[in-house]
Amino acid sequence: MGQAPYGNIKKHGSNQYAHRFSWEMHFGPIPKGLRVLHSCDTPLCIRPDHLFLGTQLDNMRDCAKKNRWRNQFSVSSPKAQAAAMAPHTSEGKFA
Numbered sequence: 001m002g003q004a005p006y007g008n009i010k011k012h013g014s015n016q017y018a019h020r021f022s023w024e025m026h027f028g029p030i031p032k033g034l035r036v037l038h039s040c041d042t043p044l045c046i047r048p049d050h051l052f053l054g055t056q057l058d059n060m061r062d063c064a065k066k067n068r069w070r071n072q073f074s075v076s077s078p079k080a081q082a083a084a085m086a087p088h089t090s091e092g093k094f095a
């Protein structure tokens with residue numbers, strides 16, 4: 001854990017580290033044990049103003065609060081990826 005080189009983002013076949021990379025680009029290293037979470041409920045979002053640090057517990061609590069569980073499956077769809085790159089607000093509504 002925590003040793004994955006960012007150059008392997010594509011090798012993993014997923015963008016799951018893209019938001020972490022974005023955070024480090026803007027704010028510096030992510031403290032060990034913390035995760036980069038989204039205030040906008042868009043898993044692939046990499047906008048620094050939509051990201052914040054939290055623990056796994058925070059993440060789970062945040063997910064529950066936003067009722068995100070049932071939306072997890074859509075992350076890998078092209079539509080979801082397009083949505084992540086589109087302008088949107090931290091309320092999760094697309095502008």
Ligand SMILES: [Zn+2]
Binds near residue numbers: 046
């Ligand atoms: Zn966002």
